[in-house]
Amino acid sequence: xxxxxPRIEEMPKEELQRMQYKLLKSLxxxxxxxxxxxxxxxxxxxxxxxxxxxLSDVKKLPFMFKRDxxxxxxxxxxxxxxxxxxxxxxxxxxxxxxxxxxxxQNDLNLWTSSLARGLTSIGLGRGDVIQVSYGYGLFTGGxxxxxxxxxxxxxxxxxxxxxxxxxxxxMQDLGATAIACTPSYLLHIGEVAEKMGVDIKKDTKxxxxxxxxxxxxxxxxxxxxxxxxxxxxxIYGTSELSGPMYTECAxxxxxxxxxxxxxxxxxxPKTGESLEPGEKGELTITMLQKEALPMIRFxxxxxxxxxxxxxxxxxxxxxxxxxxxxxxxxxxxxxINVFPSQVxxxxxxxxEVGQHFQIIxxxxxxxxxMLVRVELNKESFSDKITDIMKVKEKVEHRLRNxxxxxxxxxxxxxxxxxxxxxxxxxxxxxxSL
Amino acid sequence: xxxKKFVIKQISIFSENRPGRLAxxxxxxxxxxxxxxxxxxxxxxxxxxxxALVDHPDxxxxxxxxxxxxxxxxxxxxxxxxxxxxxxxxxxKILGDAQINIEYSYAYSGKDAAVLILRVDxxxxxxxxxxxxxxxxxxxTVFH
Numbered sequence: 109x110x111x112x113x114p115r116i117e118e119m120p121k122e123e124l125q126r127m128q129y130k131l132l133k134s135l136x137x138x139x140x141x142x143x144x145x146x147x148x149x150x151x152x153x154x155x156x157x158x159x160x161x162x163l164s165d166v167k168k169l170p171f172m173f174k175r176d177x178x179x180x181x182x183x184x185x186x187x188x189x190x191x192x193x194x195x196x197x198x199x200x201x202x203x204x205x206x207x208x209x210x211x212x213q214n215d216l217n218l219w220t221s222s223l224a225r226g227l228t229s230i231g232l233g234r235g236d237v238i239q240v241s242y243g244y245g246l247f248t249g250g251x252x253x254x255x256x257x258x259x260x261x262x263x264x265x266x267x268x269x270x271x272x273x274x275x276x277x278x279m280q281d282l283g284a285t286a287i288a289c290t291p292s293y294l295l296h297i298g299e300v301a302e303k304m305g306v307d308i309k310k311d312t313k314x315x316x317x318x319x320x321x322x323x324x325x326x327x328x329x330x331x332x333x334x335x336x337x338x339x340x341x342x343i344y345g346t347s348e349l350s351g352p353m354y355t356e357c358a359x360x361x362x363x364x365x366x367x368x369x370x371x372x373x374x375x376x377p378k379t380g381e382s383l384e385p386g387e388k389g390e391l392t393i394t395m396l397q398k399e400a401l402p403m404i405r406f407x408x409x410x411x412x413x414x415x416x417x418x419x420x421x422x423x424x425x426x427x428x429x430x431x432x433x434x435x436x437x438x439x440x441x442x443x444i445n446v447f448p449s450q451v452x453x454x455x456x457x458x459x460e461v462g463q464h465f466q467i468i469x470x471x472x473x474x475x476x477x478m479l480v481r482v483e484l485n486k487e488s489f490s491d492k493i494t495d496i497m498k499v500k501e502k503v504e505h506r507l508r509n510x511x512x513x514x515x516x517x518x519x520x521x522x523x524x525x526x527x528x529x530x531x532x533x534x535x536x537x538x539x540s541l
Numbered sequence: 542x543x544x545k546k547f548v549i550k551q552i553s554i555f556s557e558n559r560p561g562r563l564a565x566x567x568x569x570x571x572x573x574x575x576x577x578x579x580x581x582x583x584x585x586x587x588x589x590x591x592x593a594l595v596d597h598p599d600x601x602x603x604x605x606x607x608x609x610x611x612x613x614x615x616x617x618x619x620x621x622x623x624x625x626x627x628x629x630x631x632x633x634k635i636l637g638d639a640q641i642n643i644e645y646s647y648a649y650s651g652k653d654a655a656v657l658i659l660r661v662d663x664x665x666x667x668x669x670x671x672x673x674x675x676x677x678x679x680x681x682t683v684f685h
Contacts, residue, residue: 491553
């Protein structure tokens, strides 16, 4: 096994937890003393740094939310002064006002080495050409991946997003061995390549995709891997944590969350209670070493489970499983919780329809009505209406079984649903609630 | 019996059921100077299937596919009917007696006679039965 930092990556769990406790303790003392925001929060919760006597005492600390960053726009809760900062990133603000994240040099170093560990764990390194097709700029994806890839000695091809035909030409001409982008953009690249007569499998050296920044499913992974002939690795991160930060290893069994960088908890999104390892809930992360913008028990809003056991790759750090939905993406249809990722997962198992979809929710009378638009595949088109109706009924039946709610299906022409080059917006909720 | 010369290539097109879809299909065919000889639309909830006999089916298939349409070829037959009361009955009875199922059908009334386009489950059997019963099948060359 190749490790970027074997001492940390293979450190026994007890040692890691001792390290986490020390880091947490000094972090809490530092914030209590120097951050008016966090000082007040702790006072409100009647917690004092002296109450943190073990790692599990993290539960006594108050939560942080995305809104804390919005409410304190742009930099009111930063704990480093502007002259200590070396970079800003700004989130897209799709869910409200934008949020600003600042970084000291140490923050950038930690972010970059986290990625260096991850990229090494999937077998990338010197000699690889990594095409970075995440957006460069205010979004953390492009620059974050860029520095991580350079750190491991790979050659970066900084294509950013867009101009897909040129991306494919450069991928061929410069022999890109890996690509980092959103899974939906990689699907788009695959479709454009096909139209150009380029077979990614045979005509390029691509062998790995580092895919993230939007939810996707294992079904989508299987499809990408067999279609494009590459290994597709999931990567996780949000700007509040730094950016794209944690990848799967070659085992593809969840993201390794480096314990020296972050403390992971899974909580019940309704009650805030901590859940046992293996239980599904909201991911909550405490960044143990961030300087400019510390995040304590930050509730990301992503739904997942945590696996504490040692990975087959030998790394000892906890792994979180593929993100299964967002607390705020969650649709409530006739009282039932529905995640768009469940729809995607169910569709992936139905060969008659394509991988793109759109969910439209309306209120008809007193009832919610959920319509899923999905493309009928070329191979399953028949001149007989009854054959097509069978496909429609099959999809409706499968979705009803996996979502526990009635779904109407609209079959649409192939290629007619919008393709997105950034974060996919797959849900249109027309209910005025 | 050589049944092949009576098998006609119909093009079938998947279409969403919304304004303008037929227009864009017809426009594409017009651009390629493809003539539509017979035509029908079957509709279901949210979508439809346009079926047509054209003079250049391969060209039509290619054009519509590049525009992103779901297109398929289907084997159909064309029977000449007497354009008088009972004309349809004569043909339908031949197939019914032979236990051949009509999946769908559409008709047009031409200069000389009425023509019934049939999509059946057993194409070769249908051709044989119709011919042996003395009815007239139009050859493929009439269309393309």
